[in-house]
Amino acid sequence: MDKEVDPAVLAVINEKRLTGEKRTPVDIIARMGVFDARQQASENAWLATGDTVIATLWAEFVSVGAGGRWFYLESLDVQHRVGGGERSALQVQRAKNRLDLLKRSLDAGRALRAVLQTNRVAIRDLETDRSAKVSTRVPDDQEWHIATWEPDQKMAVLVRGPRGWLPTEDELQAARARGSVPAVIQHGVSGPASREEVQAAAMDYLTRHFAGYGYKAENVAGQNLGYDIEVSDKKGATLLKLAVKGTGPGVTSFQLTGEERACAKRGDPWRLAVVTDALGPTAQHKLYKPNEIDKAPGLEPLLE
Template sequence: MDKEVDPQVLAVIDEKRLSGPRLTPVEIVAKMGVFDARDKPYEYAWMATGDNVIATIWAEYVSVGAGGRWFYLESLDTQHRASGGARTANQVQRAKDRLALLKRTLDAGQGFRAVVQTNRVPIAELETNKSAKVSTRVRDDDEWHVASWEPDQLLAVLVRGPRGWLPTEAEVQAAKARGGVPAPAEAAPAAAQAASPEQLQAAALDYVKRHFGGYGYKAEDVSAQQIGFDLEVSNAKGVTLLKVAVKGTASGLPGFKLTGEERTASARDPLWRLLVVTDAGGPAAQHKIYKPSEMSQAPGFDPLG
């Protein structure tokens, strides 16, 4: 809600809102190059044309640091809402998809484009109130970027404007006090860090099955057959789309190898893919898919295994 927004931030939002054409929240994103914006009105981030990432910035959580620099604390805990409590499966998936896109910009050394919005209900109710809708959404012409990414603290810092600036520790603590990141007690326990390889693989498989299931695909677990892949992904018509070898990594078990069957399948089957889940079983789990020719790019891949 407007009363929760820093006055400097609200002034910029009002100026952009009054100076531009009257567009709906979906139309704004569509005009920024998201062709399927109408099919994804509730997403938190989108991939636009030209491999540009667009992300929602909730104005209620924007803080203003030294020199008027805007920054935003991004929680890497996908399992819990900022206001406390567990997210639903759909909310978890949206949060994971958003983090994957933000991490993509960080890894590529790129910025991202933002839509800054206020909401009709208190920001703490954003994910629980069925009446929650966008009050105002504006396109921010200033580029944002991921300035820091700290998985051990379940926290990233997003900054508006040129690189080279970070908020002070005092500014970060003040921003935490305003909300936007779950309380430390609600963050997922570190048990996943000490997971066995078998537990890590089980968590990775569960994550991937839920991921594909969220898009309406069927992911059949065939890992027990040892045929060179773990999941056979098919659409609603039963057409096989991918044959996926799943590997999970975590800070305690950062590397993985391919089995002989997986190497054979990767060489002969055009549908074969390697899918690596980082922080498998943890709150910041995310994944990336690799073609056989791209496997060497996968973090933790042991080519001699």
């Protein structure tokens, strides 16, 4: 709601809203290069043309720091809502989709495009109030970037404008107090997990991840093919063959089998997929091409 937005941020939103062409929330992201914008209207981050990531930033959570620099705290806890309580399975998947795109931007060292949004209900009720609708959505003309990504704190910091600036600790604490990052709640195993548990969690994570994008993710781990998940499109064409490895408490390294290394040598579409924090709320993954596998953190060297 407007009354929850910093006056400096609200002034920019109002200027954009009053001087720009009137567009619907779907029109805005479509004009920014999002393909099938209407079908993706319920998402809150998108991959646009040019491999550009666009993310909704709730204006209620945009903070203004020293020198007028804007920043935004992004929760890396996909399991819990801003206003408290656990998310539904659909809400969890949407949160994971958003973080996957933000992490993609971070890993590529690319800037973000943002749409600033205010809502018709109090921000804490956004995910629980069925009547919640967008009040205002405007594209921000300035680029944003991910300044820090801290899984241990379950928080990332997004900054508007040039790189090289970070909010102070006091500014971060004030932003936390506004509620964009839920209090950390520990879930899952309290001690070391078995390798089998971590691997099962990594498989489940990747299967749900690709299914969330409309792909078929088939578990073929028991067939000794040199990969564990085969990802295909709606027409049945194979897109990826993933050798899946997970890390988590007590499981910080992994090996590639002879079949996996042989399959890697055959090249595309084989990939090594490493899921970190596989059992935790901040699980994320990275894919490695066959010529990149030696760069994968946790890979044990091949024994002679």
